[in-house]
Amino acid sequence: MKSLEEKILADGLGLGTEIVKVDSFLNHQIDVAFIRELGAEFARLFADEGVTKVLTMESSGIAIAFATAAALGDLPLVFAKKSATNTMEPDFYAAPVRSFTHGVTSTARVARKFISPADRVLIIDDFLAHGEAALGLAAIVEQAGAALVGFGVVIEKRFQGGGARLVERGWRLESLAVVQKIVNGQIFFAS
Amino acid sequence: MKSLEEKILADGLGLGTEIVKVDSFLNHQIDVAFIRELGAEFARLFADEGVTKVLTMESSGIAIAFATAAALGDLPLVFAKKSATNTMEPDFYAAPVRSFTHGVTSTARVARKFISPADRVLIIDDFLAHGEAALGLAAIVEQAGAALVGFGVVIEKRFQGGGARLVERGWRLESLAVVQKIVNGQIFFAS
Numbered sequence: 001m002k003s004l005e006e007k008i009l010a011d012g013l014g015l016g017t018e019i020v021k022v023d024s025f026l027n028h029q030i031d032v033a034f035i036r037e038l039g040a041e042f043a044r045l046f047a048d049e050g051v052t053k054v055l056t057m058e059s060s061g062i063a064i065a066f067a068t069a070a071a072l073g074d075l076p077l078v079f080a081k082k083s084a085t086n087t088m089e090p091d092f093y094a095a096p097v098r099s100f101t102h103g104v105t106s107t108a109r110v111a112r113k114f115i116s117p118a119d120r121v122l123i124i125d126d127f128l129a130h131g132e133a134a135l136g137l138a139a140i141v142e143q144a145g146a147a148l149v150g151f152g153v154v155i156e157k158r159f160q161g162g163g164a165r166l167v168e169r170g171w172r173l174e175s176l177a178v179v180q181k182i183v184n185g186q187i188f189f190a191s
Numbered sequence: 192m193k194s195l196e197e198k199i200l201a202d203g204l205g206l207g208t209e210i211v212k213v214d215s216f217l218n219h220q221i222d223v224a225f226i227r228e229l230g231a232e233f234a235r236l237f238a239d240e241g242v243t244k245v246l247t248m249e250s251s252g253i254a255i256a257f258a259t260a261a262a263l264g265d266l267p268l269v270f271a272k273k274s275a276t277n278t279m280e281p282d283f284y285a286a287p288v289r290s291f292t293h294g295v296t297s298t299a300r301v302a303r304k305f306i307s308p309a310d311r312v313l314i315i316d317d318f319l320a321h322g323e324a325a326l327g328l329a330a331i332v333e334q335a336g337a338a339l340v341g342f343g344v345v346i347e348k349r350f351q352g353g354g355a356r357l358v359e360r361g362w363r364l365e366s367l368a369v370v371q372k373i374v375n376g377q378i379f380f381a382s
Binding site: 023024028029030031032033035036058059062063066067069070074075076077078079081083084089102110111113114 | 253
């Protein structure tokens, strides 16, 4: 998505060889109108898949997943939780998830009542790095016996291999921007 | 807001004397169209305040804050982070925040570059209980030297005293539903 690549270059920042910093519009401050455009693009890409539910991981996936669910006709959105709360359903699906940006492993949980075998689930996230969050969410969809329609990610860092891990499982992956490499902070997109 | 009270009674659940469980539409599964209605209501209430930025706390504030920022004319939205990441700005405002639902104290952080003294900030959150998150976010706005326009919360649990703590500081508070008490799981709204 050309406008996204331009936005990443204009407002984002490459750090070292691994980090794409887009906290000014995607995952700390949020450019609401732009995120809605990205959501509309996911809705266009997955329009024919009969999606019934959008699933994401807290926290930084929520805004883009909300925009996507809205653009798909106000589908229900579920976000997996990474820490237990005193209001959490005791009956949940769970999968271990290692976070690249937080450097910790946590347990992603989704209450069972929110995904059923009849669902066709679209997983949306802001980043795809090593694919840990994506695989954790996919495991939850499989536990539920629901159909996994595919993954929509805003920025795929292809050099970290998460995309390949999803595609080799046969899943559909749509990345709105694919970063091929980062050299001395300069971001190169896959052509 | 009548439709919200009805939704809480229809889809929510009172637990014991302290918990309002609304994970089916507000803070785990999200009813996108309904959340957008709530956002429109906040936008109406704060329409004359010259808001320049919406601030919330990750994670469960993000969806309603996104809807509010959109309804206010696509204002920028910032969500405070409760854990440090390797992409976090080193230069941030910080405030300690105790979570009622998680039972832990964490540090809320907002990168300095995202709130300026020229900003008029509206704080949005899903719940107001003891007011810890709200006071933490207010402290961040004050550190930035920005104007705090007020607080918009979806559900205020008045018996936990957070609302009084905000109002006695002179801040404007708009709660879309006010729970007066919960008795044996039955929810009573303030009239």
